[in-house]
Amino acid sequence: MATDLMQMQGNAQGLSDWDKEHDDTLVCIDIHQETHDVRSFTFASLEGKRFSFESGQYFLFDIPVGNDVEARCYSISSSPHRPNTFTVTVKRVANGRASNWLHDNLATGTKLKAQGPLGHFIRPRDTARKLLLLSGGSGITPVMSIVRDLADRCEPADVIFVHAARTPLDLIFRQELSWLASRMKGLRLHFLPEGVDGEPSWPGLTGRISPEFIKLAVPDIADRTVMCCGPAPFMAAARSITSALGVHPANYLEESFDATVVDEAAIAPAEIPGNKVFQVEFSKQARKIEVSSEQTVLSSAKKSGVRLPSSCSNGVCGTCKSKLLSGSVEMNHNGGIRQREIDAGLFLPCCSKPLSDLVVDR
Numbered sequence: 001m002a003t004d005l006m007q008m009q010g011n012a013q014g015l016s017d018w019d020k021e022h023d024d025t026l027v028c029i030d031i032h033q034e035t036h037d038v039r040s041f042t043f044a045s046l047e048g049k050r051f052s053f054e055s056g057q058y059f060l061f062d063i064p065v066g067n068d069v070e071a072r073c074y075s076i077s078s079s080p081h082r083p084n085t086f087t088v089t090v091k092r093v094a095n096g097r098a099s100n101w102l103h104d105n106l107a108t109g110t111k112l113k114a115q116g117p118l119g120h121f122i123r124p125r126d127t128a129r130k131l132l133l134l135s136g137g138s139g140i141t142p143v144m145s146i147v148r149d150l151a152d153r154c155e156p157a158d159v160i161f162v163h164a165a166r167t168p169l170d171l172i173f174r175q176e177l178s179w180l181a182s183r184m185k186g187l188r189l190h191f192l193p194e195g196v197d198g199e200p201s202w203p204g205l206t207g208r209i210s211p212e213f214i215k216l217a218v219p220d221i222a223d224r225t226v227m228c229c230g231p232a233p234f235m236a237a238a239r240s241i242t243s244a245l246g247v248h249p250a251n252y253l254e255e256s257f258d259a260t261v262v263d264e265a266a267i268a269p270a271e272i273p274g275n276k277v278f279q280v281e282f283s284k285q286a287r288k289i290e291v292s293s294e295q296t297v298l299s300s301a302k303k304s305g306v307r308l309p310s311s312c313s314n315g316v317c318g319t320c321k322s323k324l325l326s327g328s329v330e331m332n333h334n335g336g337i338r339q340r341e342i343d344a345g346l347f348l349p350c351c352s353k354p355l356s357d358l359v360v361d362r
């Protein structure tokens, strides 16, 4: 551990940058208890490299649970203006294997593999744009990174931030946000606990987000770009309320890691009668595998130990987006890729089956 830290510090003098295509080893350097069931974990590169990320992005971690390795996305909660480390903030979830492992086993000095930064939940760069940040529960993490980013930039901003939680004791970053709101002239903050368990003297409004609450807190909502992150029911409510109040779909961004993971049966390609089997090459990793016409490129790659970033495995999130250097695929995505990206030769391996031999730029 001491040797690792010395190595990190020594290499830090060289100030090289974390390369998301090649670097993958992090070391935990700090753990902070945020609320009764939420902790922040701060990571550095083992080689002291600097991270370049946008607020709103995430890392995909390999969490060693028992004999398995489970891939989990955790949004960065820290500011991109502190590039020597980044922090993720994780809520302990009942029966959540990965989150429980992090809370129970991760210590300073623990090394973990991770890929990133990834994700497209990124604030529009137009500084004249008025924002409404909406978060529920631990969905606050990417939104907190955005607020810290804005605070560090000291740019003029017009931001309303509504954060909902179960009780006042579940309001993550409550103190820091209140302090930031007292300093950032363009930030208006509204906490909305559902009930007051644990803090009966709570002075503000309580309840779930509703059209009435949003109209009161955000009277000019139709003029704002909305960025929302939280549990699926929270986001569904936010989407329908903001749309009914005049927010154009193009001005509504959301982040979710709730999408269902498709776990395909482990069948060797040649075992299914009538299947064609194609050669798929991953050029950067110098790996070639066989993929049947009935299996997705991602599922076969995973079974063969080829490293590809992924999250939803369902064509939603865009995490696995890769360049197809040659060959063709049948892709059934769910919005995780744009037509112009497809036109530029990109595809989503998680929802693509080969129609020919392929060469993938990974």
Ligand code: FES
Pocket (backbone or CB within 6 Å): 309, 310, 311, 312, 313, 314, 315, 316, 317, 318, 319, 320, 321, 336, 348, 349, 350, 351
């Ligand atoms: S893993 Fe989400 S789109 Fe492929």
